[in-house]
Amino acid sequence: MSYKVIVDSCGELTPEMKNSGKIFTAPLILNVGGHLVVDDETFDQADFLERVAKCSECPKSSCPSPESYMKAFQGEAERVYVVTLSAELSGSYNSAVLGKNLFLEEYGEKDIYVFNSRSASVGETLIAKKIMECEEQGMTFQEVIDAVETYIDGQNTYFVLESLETLRKNGRLTGLKALAASVLNIKPVMGATKQGIIIQHGQARGINKALVKMVDRVVEEIVQPEEKILGIAHCNCPARAELVKEMLQKRIPLKEVIVLDTRGVSSMYANDGGVIIAV
The missing domain is CATH 3.30.1180.10 (Hypothetical Protein Tm841; Chain: A;domain 3)
Incomplete structure (x- = not known):
């Protein structure tokens, strides 16, 4: 079964993940004093930190829209997994769930599951790695979900x-x-x-x-x-x-x-x- 994993851009990706063809990013948008930065492969950390240091206003972020998640669900992959920032810290999880519901309404059945990482950053990275590991072991869709939810429960x-x-x-x-x-x-x-x-x-x-x-x-x-x-x-x-x-x-x-x-x-x-x- 073909699959893909969508990780919101709070999660870092290893070089292997970037090259796998299985992992995709749903970028958040960062706002530094009115200057908008898309958190994708164009992100320049040095420039961003310099802008934050010079700006008197606190930087803010906005999560991917349900429409952008909907678009990410398209394609040939039969199974789609999403890993988002903790739902307690961001609207990314709710946005992905809404995107899933809208996608299913419009296009019909597809195996899509949204994981609330209950973490952030490299916590999301490890969850995405776990999904890939379970898929490569040939687990069913539900087995992957159960194994990864158990993994999230044990993560700190x-x-x-x-x-x-x-x-x-x-x-x-x-x-x-x-x-x-x-x-x-x-x-x-x-x-x-x-x-x-x-x-x-x-x-x-x-x-x-x-x-x-x-x-x-x-x-x-x-x-x-x-x-x-x-x-x-x-x-x-x-x-x-x-x-x-x-x-x-x-x-x-x-x-x-x-x-x-x-x-x-x-x-x-x-x-x-x-x-x-x-x-």
Whole structure:
């Protein structure tokens, strides 16, 4: 059976995924002080970060429209899977579900399933990889759905950012108590609940200590690491990402570690210097 996977552009893609012919992107649109940036293969991270640094307004994003998802569902693939940002953080999931319903109404039956990642960034990457793995094993459509939903249930996301301002100003930190004062260089260690809501795990003085605390948290919570692929996404800080990778590999026997630079949406929220882990 032929298939394709559509990942909204908060999810990073590995070179293998880009070359597979199976993975496609549904781009979000970023708005920096009225300048619109399409989060697709034309995204220029350096230019984007420079614009954000110079702009007094907080950057914003808008999710793919139901019509753009509808268009992505067309083609010869008999099975279509979608992986979106956490429904608690973006309208992308609801937009994809609406697009699916409109597509089925207009064109009739087709196997389409929308996964709410309950994560973001490299969390979406790992979910897309899992879908491909299940498909290559010859699973039925329903077996793929069940296996991937189980995988999502067991996935955890963690992150440490230089600044949480973009998340805060765009209302993505609802329910959190007052965050530590930036004047003291306190960096929170953040994560996501099983529902995909952002929470604070802890904090540390300075980014390096916060990264160590994040690694501690991963090591503490991971189950059967030798069977797990761990993903690290970084915003313009490859050395920092490699440091995190080394710390993790010294402490737990991981099956594989993927390190990727953030795409547009993740760059907007992570800001320059942010590091995200999913496993």
